[in-house]
Amino acid sequence: DAIKRENHSIAGILRGCTFVEINGDKAFFKTKYKFHRDKLNDPKTTLIIDKRASEILNRNIHVIVEMAAK
Secondary structure (H helix, E strand, O other), rough: OOOOOHHHHHHHHHHEEEEEEEEEOOEEEEEEEEHHHHOOOOOOHHHHHHHHHHHOOOOOEEEEEEOOOO
16 A cells, blocks of 8 residues: 555556565565566666565565566
């Protein structure tokens, strides 16, 4: 919801991803689609996602989106 207020399309793509884990300062997500991975890993997009994730978790977080195994 925090991202949806700023960018509907990013929020929509994130809903299609699966949360994997938080390891240190990194939050890992998986997606089935290369387009989604590329869009969410775009520097402009990661700024938005990282900022909101950091606010929610009250610490610096970098979100990483990877391809899910087929």
